[in-house]
Amino acid sequence: MAKQKIPATPSIRRLPSYLHIIRQAEKEGDEYISGTVIANELNLEPIQVRKDLAITGIIGKPKKGYPVHALITAIEHFLGWDSIRDAVLVGVGNLGSALMGYQEFQFHGLNIVAAFDKDPKKIGSTVHGVPILPLDTMELQVRNLGVRMAILTVPSVAAQETTDLLIKAGITAIWNFTNVKLKVPDNVVVQKEDLSSGYAMLCVMIQAKKLEGR
Amino acid sequence: MAKQKIPATPSIRRLPSYLHIIRQAEKEGDEYISGTVIANELNLEPIQVRKDLAITGIIGKPKKGYPVHALITAIEHFLGWDSIRDAVLVGVGNLGSALMGYQEFQFHGLNIVAAFDKDPKKIGSTVHGVPILPLDTMELQVRNLGVRMAILTVPSVAAQETTDLLIKAGITAIWNFTNVKLKVPDNVVVQKEDLSSGYAMLCVMIQAKKLEGR
Numbered sequence: 001m002a003k004q005k006i007p008a009t010p011s012i013r014r015l016p017s018y019l020h021i022i023r024q025a026e027k028e029g030d031e032y033i034s035g036t037v038i039a040n041e042l043n044l045e046p047i048q049v050r051k052d053l054a055i056t057g058i059i060g061k062p063k064k065g066y067p068v069h070a071l072i073t074a075i076e077h078f079l080g081w082d083s084i085r086d087a088v089l090v091g092v093g094n095l096g097s098a099l100m101g102y103q104e105f106q107f108h109g110l111n112i113v114a115a116f117d118k119d120p121k122k123i124g125s126t127v128h129g130v131p132i133l134p135l136d137t138m139e140l141q142v143r144n145l146g147v148r149m150a151i152l153t154v155p156s157v158a159a160q161e162t163t164d165l166l167i168k169a170g171i172t173a174i175w176n177f178t179n180v181k182l183k184v185p186d187n188v189v190v191q192k193e194d195l196s197s198g199y200a201m202l203c204v205m206i207q208a209k210k211l212e213g214r
Numbered sequence: 215m216a217k218q219k220i221p222a223t224p225s226i227r228r229l230p231s232y233l234h235i236i237r238q239a240e241k242e243g244d245e246y247i248s249g250t251v252i253a254n255e256l257n258l259e260p261i262q263v264r265k266d267l268a269i270t271g272i273i274g275k276p277k278k279g280y281p282v283h284a285l286i287t288a289i290e291h292f293l294g295w296d297s298i299r300d301a302v303l304v305g306v307g308n309l310g311s312a313l314m315g316y317q318e319f320q321f322h323g324l325n326i327v328a329a330f331d332k333d334p335k336k337i338g339s340t341v342h343g344v345p346i347l348p349l350d351t352m353e354l355q356v357r358n359l360g361v362r363m364a365i366l367t368v369p370s371v372a373a374q375e376t377t378d379l380l381i382k383a384g385i386t387a388i389w390n391f392t393n394v395k396l397k398v399p400d401n402v403v404v405q406k407e408d409l410s411s412g413y414a415m416l417c418v419m420i421q422a423k424k425l426e427g428r
Binding site for chain 2: 009012098099101102108196
């Protein structure tokens with residue numbers, strides 16, 4: 001498989017936090033926001049914030065900072081969050097249900113149109129307004145809906161099999177919450193979510209505090 | 215608040231994936247593993263993998279690679295995953311329940327000893343073997359248990375209030391799954407988990423694929 005040449009992973013990962021802060025500034029009626037204000041809010045260096053924001057194509061003005069409205073537009077456009085993106089979710093367990101109820105997603109244009117599960121007790125109900133459909137209709141339904149993105153929250157043993165079906169149905173982007181490294185063709189992108197990454201960060205911060213002698 | 219001077223965030227975030235692969239190599243009886251093998255497995259550049267692993271203090275041998283057992287020990291030691299760390303979880307909703315059932319954590323020394331919720335229907339039951347205790351006993355129980363780490367999965371409106379109580383009870387490390395930027399004293403570390411970060415990555419990969427003309 002070709003390597004994904006995506007520049008500046010950590011910069012991209014920070015953009016949603018910036019967006020959150022800048023939207024709050026907009027709500028408060030601010031016309032401009034400085035990189036330093038954003039940096040202080042997130043305990044980052046101002047130079048880092050300015051570098052990160054530059055990838056969206058926007059440059060701040062000396063002393064004034066960034067025009068709030070244009071900055072929001074630039075970040076949203078860079079992320080493709082300025083248009084609605086339909087997705088299906090597969091595997092309505094605790095994590096799947098939690099994701100369906102995650103309210104931030106509505107601000108990012110993510111629209112979960114249907115979820116699939118094989119549990120007869122769940123099928124026919126809705127979770128946070130999303131209908132739960134039978135897993136064995138997934139391929140057909142995804143094709144009919146014309147959806148291209150899937151959120152994968154099935155048990156790990158079912159991950160590859162489900163992925164193969166999703167790809168047959170036309171899915172080209174998978175947000176993978178299982179711990180399986182999925183095999184996919186070149187035209188399909190996968191973002192693997194690993195909760196252990198955040199835990200590793202926390203543990204290293206704890207060790208660093210100890211070294212500081214606290 | 216002082217800035218957390220933690221080097222190489224993305225390197226740290228990748229260590230758990232490396233560990234996963236290296237443990238599999240150990241299971242298969244391999245004595246050595248090369249940076250290139252790890253890199254191919256994760257679609258990274260070998261030089262990146264070698265740089266990342268160097269932060270744990272280990273250097274590979276030319277041609278042979280890294281001794282598997284020593285590499286596992288080095289990563290685990292760097293992350294503090296070679297000893298058991300007790301934690302409590304607060305807020306037993308869907309996300310909280312999902313985290314209590316997340317099996318990877320047992321390989322990282324994370325031991326959730328108790329969970330707290332205010333729902334009388336949940337109190338007294340167990341989720342994935344973890345007892346659910348009344349929220350109003352939290353401060354006392356955390357103090358008695360001597361636990362220092364808390365996983366925060368309460369609704370955002372309750373995040374700061376719960377944090378204040380946890381800190382009073384002796385908690386010094388918080389894994390924050392709410393979207394609130396918590397105010398904490400200098401001696402407390404917080405890792406904020408933002409699911410939007412991964413979604414941003416996925417969206418940028420989709421945009422990049424389109425530019426490639428697929």
